[in-house]
Amino acid sequence: MRKVLIPTKLDKFAADLLSERGYQVVLDASAPLAEQAARHADAEVLIVRSEAVTPEIIDQLPNLKLIVRAGAGFNTIDIKYARKRNIDVMNTPGANSNAVAEEVIAMMLAVYRHVVPADISTRAGNWEKSKFMGRELTGKTVGILGLGHIGQLLVKRLAGFEVKVLGFDPMLSPATAEKLNVKLVSVEEIFSESDLVSLHIPENNDTRGMINRRLLELLKPGAVLVNCARAGIINEADLRAVKAEKKLIFCNDVYPKDAAGPKSIADVADLMLPHLGANTHEANFMAARRAAEQTIAYFEQGITNCVVNKAVPDGLDIRYQQLAYVLTSLAYSYLGRDKNPTRIETSFYGDLTRFAKWMTAPIAAGIAAEFAADSGAADAEKCLSDSGIELVNREVDNDKQYGNSMTIDLAVGDDLVRKVSVRGTIVENRLMISRVNRFDELYLEPSGNHLFVEYADEPGVIGRIAGILGEKNINIIDIRAPQDLEKGCSLCVVKTNVAVPDMLVEKIREAVKAARAFQFSYNG
Numbered sequence: 001m002r003k004v005l006i007p008t009k010l011d012k013f014a015a016d017l018l019s020e021r022g023y024q025v026v027l028d029a030s031a032p033l034a035e036q037a038a039r040h041a042d043a044e045v046l047i048v049r050s051e052a053v054t055p056e057i058i059d060q061l062p063n064l065k066l067i068v069r070a071g072a073g074f075n076t077i078d079i080k081y082a083r084k085r086n087i088d089v090m091n092t093p094g095a096n097s098n099a100v101a102e103e104v105i106a107m108m109l110a111v112y113r114h115v116v117p118a119d120i121s122t123r124a125g126n127w128e129k130s131k132f133m134g135r136e137l138t139g140k141t142v143g144i145l146g147l148g149h150i151g152q153l154l155v156k157r158l159a160g161f162e163v164k165v166l167g168f169d170p171m172l173s174p175a176t177a178e179k180l181n182v183k184l185v186s187v188e189e190i191f192s193e194s195d196l197v198s199l200h201i202p203e204n205n206d207t208r209g210m211i212n213r214r215l216l217e218l219l220k221p222g223a224v225l226v227n228c229a230r231a232g233i234i235n236e237a238d239l240r241a242v243k244a245e246k247k248l249i250f251c252n253d254v255y256p257k258d259a260a261g262p263k264s265i266a267d268v269a270d271l272m273l274p275h276l277g278a279n280t281h282e283a284n285f286m287a288a289r290r291a292a293e294q295t296i297a298y299f300e301q302g303i304t305n306c307v308v309n310k311a312v313p314d315g316l317d318i319r320y321q322q323l324a325y326v327l328t329s330l331a332y333s334y335l336g337r338d339k340n341p342t343r344i345e346t347s348f349y350g351d352l353t354r355f356a357k358w359m360t361a362p363i364a365a366g367i368a369a370e371f372a373a374d375s376g377a378a379d380a381e382k383c384l385s386d387s388g389i390e391l392v393n394r395e396v397d398n399d400k401q402y403g404n405s406m407t408i409d410l411a412v413g414d415d416l417v418r419k420v421s422v423r424g425t426i427v428e429n430r431l432m433i434s435r436v437n438r439f440d441e442l443y444l445e446p447s448g449n450h451l452f453v454e455y456a457d458e459p460g461v462i463g464r465i466a467g468i469l470g471e472k473n474i475n476i477i478d479i480r481a482p483q484d485l486e487k488g489c490s491l492c493v494v495k496t497n498v499a500v501p502d503m504l505v506e507k508i509r510e511a512v513k514a515a516r517a518f519q520f521s522y523n524g
Contacts, residue, residue, distance in 0.1 A: 001022060001023065001024045002023050002024065002044045002045060002299065003023070003024045003025075003026070003040065003042055003043045003044055003045070003063075004018055004023050004024065004025045004026070004043065004044070004045040004046075004047060004295065005026050005036060005037070005040045005043035005045065005046050005047070005061075006025065006026065006027045006028070006047045006048075007026075007028060007029060007031070007032075007033045007036040007037075007046075007048065007051065008029050008047070008048055008049045008050075008051055008070075009029045009049070009284075010027070010029075010047065010049060010070055010284065010287070010288045010291070011281075011284045011285045011287075011288035011289075012027060012288075013285055013288045013289055013292070014027075014047065014070070014288035014289065014291050014292040015027040015292075017289070017292040017293070017296075018292050018295065018296070021296055021300075023045075023295075026040055026043070033048070033051045033052075033053075033057060034056070034057060034060070037057050037060035037061055038060055040061075041060060041061060041062065041063070042063050043061055043063065043064060044063050044064060044065045044066070045064075045065065045066045045067075045068065045295055046061065046064060046066070046067045046068070047067075047068045047070055047291050047292075047295070048067070048068070048069060048070065048076075048077070049069070049070050049071055049287070050071070050076055050258055050275075051076065052076045052077075053067055053076065053077040053078060053082075054078055054081075055078055055081040058078065058081060058082060058085055058087065064085070064087050065087060065088070066087065066088050066089075066090065066295065066298060066299075067082060067087060067088070067089045067090070068089075068090045068091075068092070068291045068294060068295055069089070069090065069091040069092065070092055070095070070287035070288060070290070070291040071091065071092060071095060071096050071278055071287050072091055072092070072093045072094065072095070072096060072097070072149070073091070073202070073230075074089060074091045074308055075202075075203070075230075077089055079308060079309040079372075080309070082309055083309045088298070088304065088307045088309065088310075089307065089308050089309045090291075090294055090295075090298070090306040090307050090308065091306060091308055092286075092287050092290035092291055092294065092306065093149060093306065094149045095278075095283060095286040095287040095289075095290045096277065096278035096283045096286070096287060097149035097150045097153050098153050098282070098283070099277060099278050099279070099280040099282065099283035100150045100200075100228050100277040100278060101150055101153035101154040101156075101157050102157060102280075103228055103253065103273075103276060103277050104154055104198050104226050104228055105137075105154070105157055105158065107226055107228075107251040107253070107271055107273070108137055108196055108198075108224060108226065108251070109137060110251075110271055111224060111249050111251055111270055111271050112134050112135045112136070112137055112224070113132075113134040113135075114132040114134055116271065117132070118132045137161045137163065137196075138161045138162050138163070139161075139162060139163065140161075140163050140164075140195040140196060141163065141164045141165075141166060141193055141194050141195050141196075142158060142163045142164070142165050142166070142194060142195070142196045142197075142198065143165075143166045143167070143168075143185075143190035143191065143193070143194030143196070143197040143198070144165060144166070144167045144168075144182070144190075144197075144198050144200060145167075145168050145169075145187065145190060145197065145198070145199050145200060145201055146168075146169055146199065146200035146201040146229070146370070147167045147168075147169035147171075147172045147177075147180075147182065147200070148169070148171075148200065148370060150200045150228075151167070151169065151198075151200040152180060154198060154200070155167070155180050155181070155182055156180075159181075164183070165180075165181065165182045165183065166182070166183050166184075166185050166189065166190050166193060166194055167180075167182040167183065167184055167185070167190075168184065168185060168186065168187050168190055169184075169387075170332070170337060170339075170340060170341075170367055170368065171340075171364075171367055171368040171371075171383065171384075171387035171389070172184065172340065172387050172388070173340055173342060173387050173388020173389060174340055174342075174388070175388050176386075176387065176388045184340065186338045187215065187338075188215070188218060191215045191216070191218040191219050192218040192219070192220075194219075194220075194223065195220065195223060195224065196223065196224040196225075196226065197219070197223065197224070197225050197226065198226045198228070199211065199225075199226065199227045199228070199229045199233060199234075200228070200229050201229055201230075201233060201369065201370060202229070202230060202369060202370040203229070203230035203231070203232040203233050204369055204370075205523070206369045207230075207232075207233050207369055208232045208233065209232070209233070209234070209235045210233050211225075211227075211233055211234040211235060211238075211239070212235040212238045213235065213238035213241065213242055214502075216238055216239060216242040216243075216246075216248070217242055217245075217246070219242075219246060219248060220246075221246045221247055221248075222246070222247050222248070222249065223246070223248055223249070224248075224249040224250075224251065225239075225248060225249070225250050225251070226251040226252075227250075227251070227252050227253065227254055228253045228254060228277045229254060230254055231252075231254045231255050231256050231265075232256070236264060236265060236268075239268055240267070240268050243268050249270050250265075250268055250269050250270055250271075251269070251270060251271040252265055252269045252271070252272050252273070253272075253273040253274075253275055253276060253277055254275060254277075255275065258274075258275050294306055304376060305376060305378050305379060306379070307375075307376055308372050308375050309372075310361075310375065310376050312358065313355065313358060315351070315355075316355045316358055317426070319426055319429070319431065320352060320355070320359070320404070320406070320426065321358065321359060321361075321362045321373065322362070322431060323406065323424050323425070323426060323431050324359040324362040324363050324366070324406060324408065325362035325363070325365055325366045325373055326366070326424070326431060326433070326446050326522055327366070327406065327407075327408045327422045327423075327424050327433065328344075328362070328363045328365075328366025328367060328408050328410070328422075329366040329367075329520075329522070330422055330433065330436070330446065330520055331366075331408055331409070331410045331420045331421070331422045332366060332367050332410060332420075333452075333518050333520050334420045334422070334436065334437075334452065334516065334518070335410050335412060335418065335420045336516075339412045339418070340387075340388075340412065341367060341389055341410045341411065341412055342388065342389060342390065342411060342412055342413060343389065343390045343391075343392065343409075343410075343411040344363060344384070344389060344390070344391045344392070344408065344409065344410055344411075345392045345393075345394055345408075345409040345411070346359065346363070346391070346392070346393050346394065346406065346407065346408050346409075347393075347394045347396050347406060347407040348393070348396065348406050349396050349398060349400070349402040349403065349404065349405045349406065350398060350402065350403050350404035350405065351404050352404050352405070352406055353396060353398070356393050357377040358377065359406070360377040360380040360381055360384075360391065361373055361375045361376065361377060361379070361380040363380070363391075363408065364380040364383050364384055365380075367389075367410075368383060368387075371383055402425075403425060404425060404426065405423060405424065405425035405434070406423070406424060406425070407421060407422070407423040407435075408421075408422055408423075409421040409422075420436070420437060421435075421436070421437055422435065422436050422437075423435040430445050431445065431446055431447070432444070432445060433445075433446055436491065437484070438484040438486065438487065439482040439483070439484055439491040440482060441482055442480055442482050442491075442493070443480070444480055444493055446520070446522045447522055447523065448477070448495055448496075448521070448522070448523075449495065449496050449497070449498060449499045449500070449519065449520075449521045450493055450494065450495050450496070450519070450520045450521070451465075451469075451492075451493070451494045451496060451500045451505065451508070451517070451518075451519055451520075452491065452492075452493055452516065452517065452518050452519075452520060453465060453491070453492045453493075453494075453508060453509070453512060453514045453516070453517045454489060454490070454491050454492075454514060454515045454516040454517070455489060455490060455492070455512050455513065455514045455515060456488060456489055456490075456513070456515075457483060457488050457489055457490045461490070461492065461512050462479065462481060462492050464511055464512055465492055465494060465508055465511075465512060466479075466494075468504065468507060468508050468511060469494070469496065469500070469504075469508075472504060474496050474497065474498060474500060474504075475496060475497040476494055476495070476496060477495040477496060477497060478494075478495040479492065479493070479494050479495070480492075480493040481493070489515065499519055499521050500519045502519070505517050505518060505519055
């Protein structure tokens with residue numbers, strides 16, 4: 001009999017369903033996880049909500065085979081350490097989405113109509129109608145940054161308010177956006193044109209501190225910013241400065257730690273909730289049900305669709321998955337991250353041919369920051385399909401002697417009018433980008449910070465680029481400059497000691513009349 005430990009306040013439906021199927025279930029939220037792990041060291045399954053599952057906790061459970069996060073985010077679980085211990089980690093994506101979407105609307109209405117302060121004032125015996133003059137949500141422009149499960153449900157829930165919805169999500173196809181009645185725009189347009197902005201992006205190396213002064217200063221005076229995503233995506237100091245300048249309204253439900261005590265954001269938040277996004281009876285029930293059903297399917301049918309830390313198969317060097325991620329991410333940067341790819345074409349040569357499906361997740365992660373690169377192929381395919389992106393793995397001719405290499409192409413538009421093709425391999429245990437479009441023999445090792453500039457071939461351009469970088473004390477570590485003789489253009493790739501700021505990239509673009517200029521960083 002498999003033992004399941006549920007050390008959290010989860011709807012008892014999960015325990016009942018698992019017990020009916022013959023599992024021994026311990027449902028107990030009265031003691032800390034560490035105490036319960038010590039008490040139930042023979043548990044094979046651990047089902048948690050937002051509890052931190054650290055290496056120390058995992059080591060207390062030597063028989064553990066599966067960890068299930070009853071919810072979407074799994075940042076509180078050390079999935080890499082779990083993988084080392086050969087433990088699969090699952091989440092239940094979508095189970096809490098509606099609860100969060102409804103919470104966002106509740107917060108928007110609450111601040112627009114001064115619900116909390118007006119309640120306090122009236123209970124105190126005051127009658128301050130003029131003080132609490134409000135605004136209506138109907139007819140406003142709402143910007144949504146991230147259109148996954150939650151973002152799309154928020155769009156649907158807002159429909160009755162007759163708002164105009166602007167959205168940004170690189171993974172969402174124009175066709176899907178049209179069905180949702182969402183206008184896809186850039187991040188900058190969302191912040192400059194919206195009356196209310198709601199954040200629904202993950203926190204990772206690409207998004208941490210993303211909501212900074214540059215974006216916040218684009219907001220209209222008195223605009224509402226709602227964060228029910230992750231605390232780290234907002235630069236708190238920048239928010240504090242700009243909020244005072246523009247009289248912004250800030251609603252917050254997320255913090256670095258879910259715990260009692262002073263909150264650093266308290267002085268700038270107009271409305272604060274204790275991470276109530278998924279805290280509804282319905283969401284709790286749905287998460288419990290999904291957690292139990294996935295546990296049963298995992299052990300009885302071998303279904304692993306929601307495993308977020310799948311192992312690499314025998315014979316595949318994990319660095320080739322890293323290469324697939326880098327090539328896709330670079331192609332996407334070259335294409336333009338404000339564009340929405342509609343088609344991905346891949347070619348895997350040599351021994352990599354048989355591992356094509358294991359590259360699907362890192363490819364999806366190269367486009368969608370919120371998608372985990374170590375997820376399963378089925379989840380990655382669904383993620384791409386849901387976003388309207390067609391994935392095609394081409395047959396290859398291994399007689400070309402390309403060795404163990406891969407080519408990844410991204411294309412935009414029904415007629416594929418814009419396309420980027422990138423090829424790479426591994427040389428002397430290092431990732432190597434060998435070609436970008438027709439710029440062959442690039443031989444670029446992608447780690448670190450690289451500035452890419454494509455321009456019409458003429459003398460002196462590299463010198464101008466170097467001069468602009470030198471003016472800002474940015475050191476050049478390496479330069480690659482392949483040519484496309486057929487089109488009469490060159491590509492200058494400059495490795496720098498620090499990332500080149502966006503404003504400087506734009507200055508270089510204008511100075512050399514570049515067709516493309518962008519910063520690409522990889523720290524893998």
